[in-house]
Amino acid sequence: xxxxxxxxxxxxxxxxxxxxxxxxxxxxxxxxxxxxxxxxxxxxxxxxxxxxxxxxxxxxxxxxxxxxxxxxxxxxxxxxxxxxxxxxxxxxxxxxxxxxxxxxxxxxxxxxxxxxxxxxxxxxxxxxxxxxxxxxxxxxxxxxxxxxxxxxxxxxxxxxxxxxxxxxxxxxxxxxxxxxxxxxxxxxxxxxxxxxxxxxxxxxxxxxxxxxxxxxxxxxxxxxxxxxxxxxxxxxxx
Amino acid sequence: xxxxxxxxxxxxxxxxxxxxxxxxxxxxxxxxxxxxxxxxxxxxxxxxxxxxxxxxxxxxxxxxxxxxxxxxxxxxxxxxxxxxxxxxxxxxxxxxxxxxxxxxxxxxxxxxxxxxxxxxxxxxxxxxxxxxxxxxxxxxxxxxxxxxxxxxxxxxxxxxxxxxxxxxxxxxxxxxxxxxxxxxxxxxxxxxxxxxxxxxxxxxxxxxxxxxxxxxxxxxxxxxxxxxxxxxxxxxxxxxxxxxxxxxxxxxxxxxxxxxxxxxxxxxxxxxxxxxxxxxxx
Numbered sequence: 106x107x108x109x110x111x112x113x114x115x116x117x118x119x120x121x122x123x124x125x126x127x128x129x130x131x132x133x134x135x136x137x138x139x140x141x142x143x144x145x146x147x148x149x150x151x152x153x154x155x156x157x158x159x160x161x162x163x164x165x166x167x168x169x170x171x172x173x174x175x176x177x178x179x180x181x182x183x184x185x186x187x188x189x190x191x192x193x194x195x196x197x198x199x200x201x202x203x204x205x206x207x208x209x210x211x212x213x214x215x216x217x218x219x220x221x222x223x224x225x226x227x228x229x230x231x232x233x234x235x236x237x238x239x240x241x242x243x244x245x246x247x248x249x250x251x252x253x254x255x256x257x258x259x260x261x262x263x264x265x266x267x268x269x270x271x272x273x274x275x276x277x278x279x280x281x282x283x284x285x286x287x288x289x290x291x292x293x294x295x296x297x298x299x300x301x302x303x304x305x306x307x308x309x310x311x312x313x314x315x316x317x318x319x320x321x322x323x324x325x326x327x328x329x330x331x332x333x334x335x336x337x338x339x340x341x342x343x
Numbered sequence: 344x345x346x347x348x349x350x351x352x353x354x355x356x357x358x359x360x361x362x363x364x365x366x367x368x369x370x371x372x373x374x375x376x377x378x379x380x381x382x383x384x385x386x387x388x389x390x391x392x393x394x395x396x397x398x399x400x401x402x403x404x405x406x407x408x409x410x411x412x413x414x415x416x417x418x419x420x421x422x423x424x425x426x427x428x429x430x431x432x433x434x435x436x437x438x439x440x441x442x443x444x445x446x447x448x449x450x451x452x453x454x455x456x457x458x459x460x461x462x463x464x465x466x467x468x469x470x471x472x473x474x475x476x477x478x479x480x481x482x483x484x485x486x487x488x489x490x491x492x493x494x495x496x497x498x499x500x501x502x503x504x505x506x507x508x509x510x511x512x513x514x515x516x517x518x519x520x521x522x523x524x525x526x527x528x529x530x531x532x533x534x535x536x537x538x539x540x541x542x543x544x545x546x547x548x549x550x551x552x553x554x555x556x557x558x559x560x561x562x563x564x565x566x567x568x569x570x571x572x573x574x575x576x577x578x579x580x581x582x583x584x585x586x587x588x589x590x591x592x593x594x595x596x597x598x599x600x601x602x603x604x605x606x607x608x609x610x611x612x613x614x615x616x617x618x619x620x621x622x623x624x625x
Contacts, residue, residue, distance in 0.1 A: 156521045179521035190383060190514055193570035200511040204522035210504045236569035249518075256522045 107134050109172045109260060109291060110155065115164035117150045123162060124150045130310050130319040134259070137283075137292045139306035139322075141299060141334070146313040148295050152264055155293065172260075175204065177293075178253030180263040183245070187237070194232045194240070194248050198224055201255030216255075223251045227281065243274030247281070260291040267298060279305055299335060347595060354594050362488045363600070367586045369495040370544045371604070374553070375560035375582030376502050377537055379575050380513050382561040389427050389534065391554040392442035393541045396423040398550040399449030401473055402456040413490070417542050424538035428530055474551045491543050498536055505529070510571050548601030556582070559608035566612075566619040581611050 109132050116126035125147025132138055142148050153159040154166055157174025168174055178201075201223075202216035224230045229247050232240065237248060246266055253261055263282065267275040275298075283305050286292045296302050302309065302322075309325040311318040317330045325331040354360045381387055400419035404412035427442060457470055502509070511519040512529045519526050537557075544553045564577035589604030596603075 158520055175523050177521070179518055181515060181517040181521070184515070184517075186383065186385065187514065191565050191569050191571060191574045192510070192514060193572075196510065196571050197514065200507065200514065200519075201522070203507060203511050203519070203524060206507075210507065212507065234570075239569070252518070256518075 108132070108169045109134050109136075111165070111167045111169060113165040113167070115154070115161040115166050117147060117154050117159070117161050125312055125314055125316075126164075127315040128164070128312070129316060130308075132260075132291060132293065132308075134291055135286070135289055137286045137305060137307045138294070138310060139302040139308070140293065140295045140310045140312065141297075141302060142312040148312065149264070151312070152262065152295060155262060176257045176259050178255075178257035178261045180246070180249050180253045180261065180266055182264050182268065183249075187245075189238055192237045194224070194229065194235050194237060195220065197237055197248050198251045198255060201252035204256050219255055220251075223254045226254070227251045241274065242270045243277055246270065246274075246278055250281070254285075254290075258290065260293070261285065263292070263294045265295055265297065267296075267301075275301070303335070350595060351591065358485075360594070362485065364587070364590055366488055366491045366543075367590050367600075367604070368583050369491055370540065371556060371560075371582040371586035372579055373495050373498040373540050374544055374556040375578040376498070376575060377533065377540060378557040378559075378561040378582075379564070379571075379578050380509055380533060381537065382558055382565070383513050384533075386533075386537075387554065387558050388442050389424070390537055390541060390557045392427055392446040393420055393424055393538055394545070394550040394553040395446035396420055396449045397538075397542055397545050398473055399453035399456075401545070401550075402453035405469075406456050406460040413542070416545075417539070420538040420542050421535050424534040425531060428534045472549070473545070474549050494539055494543050498540060501532070501536060505532075509533070514571075548604055552601045552605050555605040555608055556586075559605070559612055560585070563608075563612040563615040566615040567622075581615075582608070585611050 111132075112128050112130050115128040116123050117128070118124040118126075128151070130138075140148055140151065150159065154161055155174070156177060156179060157168075168176075198220045199212055199216065202212065202219055205216065205219075206212070221230070224233060227247050227250060229244065229251060232244060232248070237245065240248065250261070250263075250266075261282075266282075267278055270278065279301050282292060282294070286305075292306075294302070294306070303326060306322050308320065309318060309322050309331070310316070311325070311330055311334065318325055318328055320328075326335070355364075378390075381390055397416055397420045400416040401412060403419075404415035407415065409415065423445065427445065454470060457466055461469075508519075508524055508529060511522075511524060512526045516526050540557075541550075541553050544556055548556055560578040560582035561574070563581050564574045568574045568577050585607040586604050589607040590600060592598065592607070593600045593603040
């Protein structure tokens, strides 16, 4: 168990104001951290900070043990542009290797092999030459997951990955992510889906303008904030 | 048939016709390569806006009486490309509105300048020429051809070297940012190269019709092909074939060059759409 990210009393936001503050949490290798929060609670700002794209206003975010923001494989939310984008699965997965190439302009044998192996690992090798826009939502997420794994193999950061998927595909994706986590990859997942969050995650970070909870999932279930949130979620879905 | 061929042979014995052909094919090739990215990034409107800016810049350059008008047109258009890209993101006037504003202003000011400081006695012919590129392509000198040749080479090299990164930035900007690709820089380069192509293409098809050269081949190719590479290659081929066909037809039928090329592009688009509809039904 080694620490990969340490966040100490960090405040995040833009020039005109703080979005969220008082963030204190640690991600160890092999952790499965779920970040919960309402819309506008600063989740997307936190993602940018973790990826090293937006420096914190105050406090500290530290990447430890030779681990850097570049070692995080990122699975962003889908954009409208992608829905009618002509690209083969192979092209999308290969583009994850770009960060390993520096200024070298073309894919070499090593990158092609990495892409192929990752596709095999996620069970999408048969889709290699299929068109991305013609895949089902679940298959598309697998492709993007493969791309993220090509970019970084130690930690994955998933931004609401099950949005728009049917229940069956959601379960499949959660199981796949859990499998990757068991193989030693740390997972950070931003989610609305609290039921799955408490089922799969080892740790929960709950934010809303400021940090409400950070700790083990079992502790979260017994905490006042956790109880309240789960109850509210249950009522909404009745 | 042999009559047609001998007519063509007769025309192609003139160097200016050969120049027109070379410039036409090169411009068509570059425009189509970039077009794929621009269409997919929803940047088609930038091409349109820039072409109007180039028109305004050309009118201003004509007023100053400089012989080499590129000195003014090129920097103004490139600068506008950079500004348009900036305004596209976070300003009070939204991207599409600001483009519309800039393009009509450039058109209006260009037209005013041309009327207040007439360069020749026939103003409407001048305006028509720069908007629709009626005859200017046949006035190219070998210097213009060389300039076009060098610019095209730069565009082609840029595109080949950064092909994979352009794909990544086009497909998913947030992911490429996260993996350390400077996507803002690539967006900027794409905008600058677009500006360069538009300025060169202005001689060929005129400023009103340039967008067609950029978007049509990409749209046609996307109807049938399903990977980024095949779309790019197909767009380049469609564009070059249509440009060649358009130039030859315009010679044989004595129609305006630019408009004929665009008509050929439209025809190709309709054919590809037809094929894709038929394939989808099967």
